[in-house]
Amino acid sequence: MIYAIIEASGKQIWIQPGCFYDINKIDAKPGEIIKLEKTLLINNNTEVFIGQPYLNNVNITGKVLKHLRGRKITIFKMKPKKNIRQKNGHRQELSRILIQTIEIVNN
Template sequence: MIYAILETGGKQIWVKPGRFYDINKIYAKPGEYIKLEKVLLLNNEDNLQIGQPCIPNTYIKGKVLKHMKGRKVTIFKMKPKKNMRSKNGHRQSISRILIESIQTK
């Protein structure tokens, strides 16, 4: 089993080839291929590599499937006895990418 842990958008994601993941928006058109180079850990058939902080000469090839918005997060603020209430919402822009392969140079 091959998998990797990569950093993108300030988050660490455990990825496997052939699966799709939702990450913070990447400025690439749907159908374009991208190269993610911040690989923190790589497990390739019982050969474990840990980067300090990243593994050199290793990257993940992915394809942007589509751009969309995430779930709505509601922010509600209230101060008791002051009659202050505010309700706001936010939807994060995300990109769905398909992991094609994990490659070492």
């Protein structure tokens, strides 16, 4: 079982080939192949490679499946004794990517 930990959209994500993940929206159209550059760690059943801070000899490709919106978050602000109440909502724009390959390139 090969897996990697990458940095994407400000978060660290544990990924495996053949699985899909939701990250903050990226500028790519659905169906496009993207390359994920910031790899922090690779575990390849026999060896573990740790970057300082990133690994350079790794190719991770993914396919953008679709763009969607996350679940709604309600924000409620209130100031007591002032009769001020404010209710807002937010839905984060997300991109769903399918991880196709994780390859270690030997130099």
